[in-house]
Amino acid sequence: MIPLSRRLAILLTAGFLAAPVSAAQTGPFDLSPEQAGREHTTPNPEAIAAIPKDFRFVTPGTLTVGINPSSPPLAAYATDTQTVVGTDPDIALLIAESLGLKLEIVPTAWADWPLALQSGKIDAVLSNVGVTEERKEKFDFATYRQGLHGFFVHNDSKVQKIDAPEDIAGLTIVVGIGTNQERILNKWNELNAAKGLAPATLVYYDDEGTKLLAIRSGRADVMVQPHAQLVFIAQRDGDFRKVGTLSAGWPERSDVAATFRKGSGLAEPVSIAIDGLIRNGTYTRTLQRWQVQDEALDQSQVNPPGLPKF
Known part of the structure; x- marks a missing residue:
């Protein structure tokens, strides 16, 4: 067995x-x-x-x-x-x-x-x-x-680059609940609020298939999780692309x-x-x-x- x-x-x-x-x-x-x-x-x-x-x-x-x-x-x-x-x-x-x-x-x-x-x-x-x-x-x-964490989107997405907090303003982002990525994105939302920018909406799903369906269907704009995992998914499925990376220790390395x-x-x-x-x-x-x-x-x-x- x-x-x-x-x-x-x-x-x-x-x-x-x-x-x-x-x-x-x-x-x-x-x-x-x-x-x-x-x-x-x-x-x-x-x-x-x-x-x-x-x-x-x-x-x-x-x-x-x-x-x-x-x-x-x-x-x-x-x-x-x-x-x-x-x-x-x-x-x-x-x-x-x-x-x-x-x-x-x-x-x-x-x-x-x-x-x-x-x-x-x-x-x-x-x-x-x-x-x-x-x-x-x-x-x-x-x-x-x-x-590194990765920001990945569907190939048809209008999102081209995410390197800073202002780049996520108004987007809907798939993230794992209780993760380091969620902690960082909440901090980015706080920085954007101080500038008068719209917050990103963080959404949570229990399994990979549901996450990918949310991106493919347009219910979410961006997926964030450890970079290497997303590299594998993008190569496996062929319809996702990377638009940025984020240090797991942001703002430090x-x-x-x-x-x-x-x-x-x-x-x-x-x-x-x-x-x-x-x-x-x-x-x-x-x-x-x-x-x-x-x-x-x-x-x-x-x-x-x-x-x-x-």
Whole structure:
């Protein structure tokens, strides 16, 4: 019996699965287990030298990484329903190779990653974890992507650009209730009210199909949610386009980071490894391969400022 989480992942990716499992590429994203186009790199001596001498990996010679395979193109199950593929697995592989290690991916539910890390089941988490001040009290971080939300519209929409609060005035926007995106849009509405501009109307739906129908039917103008999710939907369906992005930490910047046990000493060597990947081009090519190049960083940071406690 295939676990429910894997069956859901298969359904999510069904729009790309028109060819046999052995095919290297079946659409805009390669969801084959073979991953023929995946980037590789060579060991980075500086990063290897920075690994604490007393650090014990879960498995000697291997970097064991927790990843939640539920959100393509960041991470999902391949067509064999076993192999975890996507942006985060590719970055994890490049980090492991930079450190002179093999990679083992442990599929980890989002709610379970803190305990898996603290209990020593895994060495690191690469699963779209954003840096926050609260998380920094228990974990260390090495950033590897920007945390972005996306503004997407139907291809027929008259909306061409959203970069600032005034651009949403008078629009109807689909957003998740209780999300960071909702918090930011409410702040934008407050700024627009102070300028005498019409507020945006925020609307909420329980499932993806209803959200997309609202945009297609004209009941809503814009859809806002994590950028990579919307990139996947736009490529899958073909009738949505991006009109802007928004930092998850607005008005500040918020980055996504590889996550480690507090004081483990792995954040520094991984950050050095990521910087090496940025310099040699494998980082950029990997993000381009999964069409999330807008989330690229110029350099990795260890424990940068994160989202404040609210």
